[in-house]
Amino acid sequence: MAFKPNKLDPGRSARDLFGWEMRNHRELAGSMSLDQLTEILGCFSKGHLARIERAESMPPPELPGKLDAAFGTDGRFGRVYLLAKKEKFAGKYRRPAELEAKASIIEEYTTATIPGLLQTPETARWSLQAGCPEITAPELDASVKVRLDRQRRLNSGTPPHCWFIIDESALHRPVGGPGAMHRQLMALALDRRPHVTIQVLPFSAGAHSEMGGSLFIYTLPDSPAVVWEEGARSGELIEDAEGVAARRRSYDLLRAMALSPRDTRATIRRISQEFGRASKRSGEMAEE
Structure with missing residues (x-):
């Protein structure tokens, strides 16, 4: 062919x-x-x-x-x-990035990775490199900087309200090795920002409608919500009211199926400790 x-x-x-x-x-x-x-x-x-x-x-x-x-x-x-060179994002990600930067409410479900807005610098680097194995060192440095720059708004004086639902599978994948994953999960467990809510969707929740990818819902001031659905190699922006409403129902169901924020912290801390022990066994340095 x-x-x-x-x-x-x-x-x-x-x-x-x-x-x-x-x-x-x-x-x-x-x-x-x-x-x-x-x-x-x-x-x-x-x-x-x-x-x-x-x-x-x-x-x-x-x-x-x-x-x-x-x-x-x-x-x-x-x-x-x-x-x-004035554009930070590739064309297909440009519109979602603009929505994220303006949204007053950001709701995400991620199935395979820790959300970019919550990643530590080393997790960001390992994730971006895995997503594009042929990336050059300067390209990787630039991509990491862009991802970390996106996080600044969450620590600004007027941050968006953020709700993150993370599939449990993302917590067990040792991105960067057990030491890096230990530090990443501890950062999540210790996150007490009042505008950031984190929930884990446990394996026990079983099948659900969003198993094939990640879901992002952006609510802008005085504007209808917009949805970005993303797979490993593609994404789709959904703006029609019916399509957005269908994804909103799916997200609300995921929220109901997920662990409470308190149980989420306990689960993340437990898995983090497992990575910490694995890191010590392998000779890595893992900060407690």
């Missing part, structure tokens, strides 16, 4: 436009392959260029000039890059 590259939407973001221009000029240059472009540029891997072309990675500052020289585009890539 012939390979079909993903469809690009140059109108979605400047980062998407940059990727679209790369692909378009490769095709105009006699269907130049990424392998051929890699040889011409000389200092980027094929995988790195592919992620940039798919708008999954931010172009590094030295790339636009090299592309303009390779394709004879008289600064076109440089001009698009000036716009792209």
Whole structure:
């Protein structure tokens, strides 16, 4: 079966436009392959260029000039890059990020990971690296900074009210090893911010409607709620009233099935202690 590259939407973001221009000029240059472009540029891997072309990675500052020289585009890539570097998020995550930044109420259910807004710096780094194994060190540093910057609003003078329901499976997955997970879970157990509510959905809750992914509900001041549903590789923004109401019912049911905040803290602390003991057995340093 012939390979079909993903469809690009140059109108979605400047980062998407940059990727679209790369692909378009490769095709105009006699269907130049990424392998051929890699040889011409000389200092980027094929995988790195592919992620940039798919708008999954931010172009590094030295790339636009090299592309303009390779394709004879008289600064076109440089001009698009000036716009792209102002965008913190890839196109598909841009709208959810904007909603999160403005929401007065944030409600999340996560099935596989600790919510990004609650992650420690080391959990954020390990999670982002696992999500994109080919990510470069500068890209990883930038992505971690963006994730940690999102958390600042929760500690501001006017924070949103946040409700996090975390599937128990996320608590048992040793992201970064037992020591890192011990520290992450202790941070959750010790979180006493009055505007942050954390509940664990235990294994004993059984099957439910959101097992296939994560659910985010954003309520903005004087605006209807908006939902973002996310899988491992894709996401969907839901704004119609009927669709939002259906997800609201699902979330309320999850809230009813979850452990109370007090029982949640006890459960998280117990699992954290298990990771702490495992860390000591393996010789890791785990702060108590």
